[in-house]
Amino acid sequence: MQPLMLDPERRQASLPLAISNLKAWYGEVQALFGIDFTVSEGEVVVLLGRNGAGKSTILRVIMGLLQRQSGQVLLQGREVRSLRPSERAHLGLGYCPEERGIFASLTVAENMALSPRLGGSGMSDDEIFELFPNLRSRTRHLGGQLSGGEQQMLAIGRILRSGARTLLLDEPTEGLAPIIIRQIEQAITALKQRGYTILLVEQNLAFVLGVADRVVAIENGLVVDNCPTSEAERIEARLSKYIAV
Numbered sequence: 568m569q570p571l572m573l574d575p576e577r578r579q580a581s582l583p584l585a586i587s588n589l590k591a592w593y594g595e596v597q598a599l600f601g602i603d604f605t606v607s608e609g610e611v612v613v614l615l616g617r618n619g620a621g622k623s624t625i626l627r628v629i630m631g632l633l634q635r636q637s638g639q640v641l642l643q644g645r646e647v648r649s650l651r652p653s654e655r656a657h658l659g660l661g662y663c664p665e666e667r668g669i670f671a672s673l674t675v676a677e678n679m680a681l682s683p684r685l686g687g688s689g690m691s692d693d694e695i696f697e698l699f700p701n702l703r704s705r706t707r708h709l710g711g712q713l714s715g716g717e718q719q720m721l722a723i724g725r726i727l728r729s730g731a732r733t734l735l736l737d738e739p740t741e742g743l744a745p746i747i748i749r750q751i752e753q754a755i756t757a758l759k760q761r762g763y764t765i766l767l768v769e770q771n772l773a774f775v776l777g778v779a780d781r782v783v784a785i786e787n788g789l790v791v792d793n794c795p796t797s798e799a800e801r802i803e804a805r806l807s808k809y810i811a812v
């Protein structure tokens with residue numbers, strides 16, 4: 568019997584995220600030259616590549632933060648290029664930038680409360696503390712008093728509170744100690760098990776192999792590889808060349 572195949576258009580309509588022929592510029596300087604990839608529901612996809620390859624730019628374009636861009640961004644099959652970032656957030660997209668965006672002079676509780684609840688599926692504070700136990704005892708501490716790892720957890724917690732189901736995370740492990748990286752890895756795995764869809768930028772190969780279902784390698788604003796991580800040992804050598812300096 569023939570396997571049931573969806574035609575490409577119907578398949579794209581059912582995906583949380585599909586981008587095609589994405590191009591982007593900073594002023595006159597082109598950073599992306601035609602990026603194509605998709606992310607399936609409940610999948611963790613990592614954008615891997617050297618500094619300046621264009622990974623963060625891809626996340627910014629998906630979130631709608633860059634003016635000069637062309638191509639197609641589909642969220643659940645809907646073209647969103649004409650929508651503002653806040654409108655994309657209402658469709659369930661959440662973005663956590665590399666700098667994390669924590670307000671240093673507000674407490675953890677206040678930082679959390681700033682995140683608007685955009686849909687019925689937002690996590691409760693209790694659920695967020697279950698995911699990131701370190702935060703529970705820190706609710707009265709100021710954002711500026713948190714460690715880098717706690718700030719990262721708070722930044723992810725905030726977008727979960729808003730109700731985002733498709734998460735864009737820019738270098739969530741940057742500058743963090745191995746034990747904290749392990750906690751972030753466990754949280755991402757737990758989110759995946761709950762059906763969240765996650766696209767993240769990452770340079771830490773051990774972390775990538777721990778969390779990712781698939782890696783999309785970026786070089787000079789182009790996709791140069793797109794491979795599942797299921798055969799981790801075989802894939803390690805193949806992937807390490809995309810981050811070697």
Ligand SMILES: Nc1ncnc2c1ncn2[C@@H]1O[C@H](COP(=O)(O)OP(=O)(O)OP(=O)(O)O)[C@@H](O)[C@H]1O
Nearest residue numbers: 593596598616617618619620621622623624625768
């Ligand atoms: N605000 C900006 N103004 C001008 N050029 C920029 C800006 N941000 C990024 N670029 C350029 O766009 C290209 C892609 O940068 P991008 O930040 O997306 O790379 P990346 O792969 O995320 O690497 P990194 O880890 O260094 O951020 C680079 O050549 C970079 O210099």
